[in-house]
Every structure is written in structure tokens, then in C-alpha cells.
Amino acid sequence: MSLFRCEQVNKSYQGQPVIRDITLTLAQGELVGLLGASGVGKTTLMSILAGVDRPDSGRVLLKGEDITGVAGRVGYMLQKDLLLPFKTTLDNVSLPLILKGMKKSKAREQATELMERFGLSGSENKYPHQLSGGMRQRAALLRTHFSGNRVILLDEPFSALDALTKSELHRWYLDVSAQMGLTTLFITHDMDEALTLSDRIYVMTGIPGEIQTQLAISAPRPRPADFAVSQEFLQAKRQLLDAIGR
Ligand SMILES: Nc1ncnc2c1ncn2[C@@H]1O[C@H](COP(=O)(O)OP(=O)(O)OP(=O)(O)O)[C@@H](O)[C@H]1O
Ligand SMILES: [Mg+2]
Incomplete structure (x- = not known):
């Protein structure tokens, strides 16, 4: 059973659908990336998952308990x-x-x-x-x-950092989250970052934003220094490019 999940979440602002039918799951200990272009509805989804906003329909579950619209049950780090x-x-x-x-x-x-x-x-x-x-x-x-507890939602946690600090923080977060048994969903619009950190990646596209595809990365974390030139990395990146280009 998944530790954290949302089911068929929909949200509109002023009658405009922003996200549609979003279902996603996090298993204990997973580090999952949510990748998508600007404006696709990532932050909107995240604020619903964190319970600071309510979906128009759908629900959010923590260990099977309905926590839709309940803030403070999971950790949430805002984009800014x-x-x-x-x-x-x-x-x-x-x-x-x-x-x-x-x-x-x-x-x-x-x-x-x-x-x-x-x-x-x-x-x-x-x-x-x-x-x-x-x-x-x-x-x-x-x-x-x-x-929150050990489920952590992060909205672009690394995007404002220079490249060196970013990769240092990546390694550090992999370490800390493993030691502390954290389960993480993080937003990014950086494919390389998603591929470096994630066990799985959800790709959001369109208006309203939908989960277009998901991708598992099997290489164990932390990934070797040459992962970025490995066959798995390049194949996965190709799939991400195709998914986002669609
Ligand atoms: N409170 C709000 N009221 C009205 N419209 C909103 C509100 N919040 C977000 N939107 C609209 O919903 C859409 C998705 O916004 P959101 O911030 O979720 O995108 P995002 O994927 O996080 O983008 P970015 O990568 O730039 O952070 C945008 O068109 C935005 O203008
Ligand atoms: Mg955002």
C-alpha cells in the first residue's frame, strides 16, 4: 500500500480548469520527481497535497486516512x-x-x-x-x-542555487532522506535534476495540467558520477523530452 496518495484531483480557478484528474502515489522511502513546464499546475497540485488548498474533487490520503484540505500532516516547503x-x-x-x-x-x-x-x-x-x-x-x-511527519513535499527546492551548490545539496539530501527515512515528492523543471534524484518521475503537461506519463529510474541512489552519460540516463531523458514535447 502506498504511504501517501492523491486520487483524481481536479482544480479550477475562476472557472478555468488548472489541473485535471491527477492521481499519484508515494511509497515509503521513495524520492519522486514531479516535472513540468511553468504554469502547468505543479504548485497548485502541491498546495492541495499539502492541504493548504482544497481540490474541487478528488482526495488526498496519508496511510489510508483522508487528509484532503487538512494542513500540517505532511511537510511542505513553498516555492519561495x-x-x-x-x-x-x-x-x-x-x-x-x-x-x-x-x-x-x-x-x-x-x-x-x-x-x-x-x-x-x-x-x-x-x-x-x-x-x-x-x-x-x-x-x-x-x-x-x-x-510535518516524514512525508515531505518540496516545491522547486534547488532551483535558485548555482550548479555546484545544487549538486552538493542533491548529494546531501539523498543522504539525509535515506538516514531519516523520509518520503519525498519534489517539483522541478530540470530534467537532469529529476533524473539524478528520483526513483520515479511524473511528467505533467497541458492546460489543464495532467499526468502525461511516469517513469521509473532503476539505478540505485546515490547514482554514480558517470550516471549522466549512462545508457539508462540518456534513454530516460529521451522519454522525458518526448513526453514534454507532446
Ligand atoms: N490563486 C490562484 N488564482 C487564480 N489562478 C491561479 C492561482 N494559482 C495559480 N493560478 C493559475 O494556475 C496555473 C498554474 O499555476 P501554478 O503556479 O500551479 O503553475 P506551476 O506549474 O507551479 O508553474 P511554475 O513552474 O512557474 O512555478 C497558472 O495559469 C496560474 O496563473
Ligand atoms: Mg510553481
Whole structure:
């Protein structure tokens, strides 16, 4: 049985259908990419999966429980997940715990325990503008982790980073998500990123956006350095290009 799924989700804005009949599943521990062009409805779908928006029809299930329209059950990192500029890194990442009712000292303690794993030790008392882009993103990921359980929805988590920081963060996220047993759905419009990270890739196309196809990548994660020139990579990329071109 899938850990997380949505079934036949539809959504319109002002009478205009934006996404149609979206069904997708996440199995425990999977890292799944959602690939599609700008405007295809990826963020709309994600906000429904996170429960911050309601579908017109269809439902969202976590371990078989209907959580349609219920926020806070899964972690959700927005496309522009800005850290609060006037709060320190430690206070930013522990905020979701405090919002859940945990005492501030306890929340800080829990956050401190994970700062190292998230490459943030020593930055506890720094403010967001004092962090590098990669560090800010890791802080936002840690905050997301604290906001939900171990199902994590990420809206373009790596897109604003330079190429080197991006591949560093890819490797790091593969590591952390395996260690912590996270199940992740991430949005991207970067095919290479999708192919590098994903166990499976859903491709969304059209207006309204629909799941055009899905693709499994069998090479184990983390993938070898030469994966990007391997037969599997190139074949899969061809399939993605065909799917998006259609
Ligand atoms: N709150 C809203 N009200 C009205 N229209 C909206 C709203 N949110 C999104 N839309 C429309 O829905 C469509 C899909 O938007 P969405 O943000 O989901 O796309 P996206 O795939 O995430 O794009 P991008 O890759 O640029 O982030 C767009 O045409 C957008 O204008
Ligand atoms: Mg978007």
C-alpha cells in the first residue's frame, strides 16, 4: 500500500480548469520527481497535497486516512520559502515545533540536535542574510521537516542555487532522506535534476495540467558520477523530452 496518495484531483480557478484528474502515489522511502513546464499546475497540485488548498474533487490520503484540505500532516516547503529575516536560524527552524505547542526551550533543543546533520552547526545564532544560499535552503528544509511527519513535499527546492551548490545539496539530501527515512515528492523543471534524484518521475503537461506519463529510474541512489552519460540516463531523458514535447 502506498504511504501517501492523491486520487483524481481536479482544480479550477475562476472557472478555468488548472489541473485535471491527477492521481499519484508515494511509497515509503521513495524520492519522486514531479516535472513540468511553468504554469502547468505543479504548485497548485502541491498546495492541495499539502492541504493548504482544497481540490474541487478528488482526495488526498496519508496511510489510508483522508487528509484532503487538512494542513500540517505532511511537510511542505513553498516555492519561495523565505526564512523570517528577523529571526535567527535556530528560531526559524524551530518555529513549526513552537506552533505545534512545544515549549520554546524544548523546541530549540530538538532543532539544535539536527543542526549538524543539516550542515548548520555554528549558524544557530546567525540571521538568514548571514547564510549562504545553500545554508538557507538547508535551514528551510529542516524547518519543513519539523512542520510535518516524514512525508515531505518540496516545491522547486534547488532551483535558485548555482550548479555546484545544487549538486552538493542533491548529494546531501539523498543522504539525509535515506538516514531519516523520509518520503519525498519534489517539483522541478530540470530534467537532469529529476533524473539524478528520483526513483520515479511524473511528467505533467497541458492546460489543464495532467499526468502525461511516469517513469521509473532503476539505478540505485546515490547514482554514480558517470550516471549522466549512462545508457539508462540518456534513454530516460529521451522519454522525458518526448513526453514534454507532446
Ligand atoms: N490563486 C490562484 N488564482 C487564480 N489562478 C491561479 C492561482 N494559482 C495559480 N493560478 C493559475 O494556475 C496555473 C498554474 O499555476 P501554478 O503556479 O500551479 O503553475 P506551476 O506549474 O507551479 O508553474 P511554475 O513552474 O512557474 O512555478 C497558472 O495559469 C496560474 O496563473
Ligand atoms: Mg510553481
